[in-house]
Amino acid sequence: MPELPEVETTRLGLRPVVGQTIRSVDVRNASLRQPVSPEIHDLAGQVIQDIRRRGKYLLFQTPRGWFLVHLGMSGSLRLSTPEEAPRKHDHVLLMLSGGMSLRFHDPRRFGLFLWIDSRNETHPLLAAMGPEPFDLAFTADHLFALSRTRSIPVKSFIMDNHVVVGVGNIYASETLFMTGLNPLMPANSLTLLDCNMLRSTIRHILGQAIRRGGTTLRDFVNSSGNPGYFQQELMVYGREGNHCRICNTPLQWVRIAGRSTVFCPSCQPVRP
């Protein structure tokens, strides 16, 4: 699924719908990770005033509040012509005044399609989130301070949305390769210099992936139905069984907190 770059790619592709009015709503399957909010049916007549992103959430602003979309592991939002028959797993369809329809597609149904009333500014889903990676609040000092009491592997640490939002399994693995940090290293043994490298590398990798249109492994497509190209630059993720692109050492696979993790034992050595 979509990590931050794929969500941002989706948001950028959907900018043309800003200013359009929702003509009708078709909820074909409401059973996502949480049920699709009943208020979603009342979106007809509302204008989409803005589309923002917070972490991996997309927030569509209307005069009465926001509808929030999370793509989960397998979700995508696409614009299509109204004549195109709904595909299997197209769960929510919004017909727009511009003549296109916006379709939420999600085979695994780990995604979310929720209504947030404008009186409810601090929705619990958004309240506890850490800083955006491109915000000024995301600093080496922030990483260093939070990591002092954490003995979890550094990979789990940078994937924790209380620490920084948007870093998932692909970009965590790639970030650690670029910084030369072993993914199993306990977070509380990071130095301030390590945290500085992590901060700049996370920003660099996510930014680079956004410019490439995200990573397509099997099914991610942007709002026009096209894949991303960052997977051509992956150094470790999904490359188990292959050799390091830098030093040719066989890459190593390990499961960390239930997630597949690939790293180079030579470029990312365990510290003494």
Place this chain on the structure above:
DNA sequence: CCCTGAACCTGACCGC
């Protein structure tokens, strides 16, 4: 509080 593993769900792929 902290950490790990299971759960949610469907589809693709692999070995037999």
Place this chain on the structure above:
DNA sequence: TGCGGTCAGGTTCAGG
């Protein structure tokens, strides 16, 4: 061809 097992970009919750 079919069957069972494993894996997949995320997040939350129970339990140790």
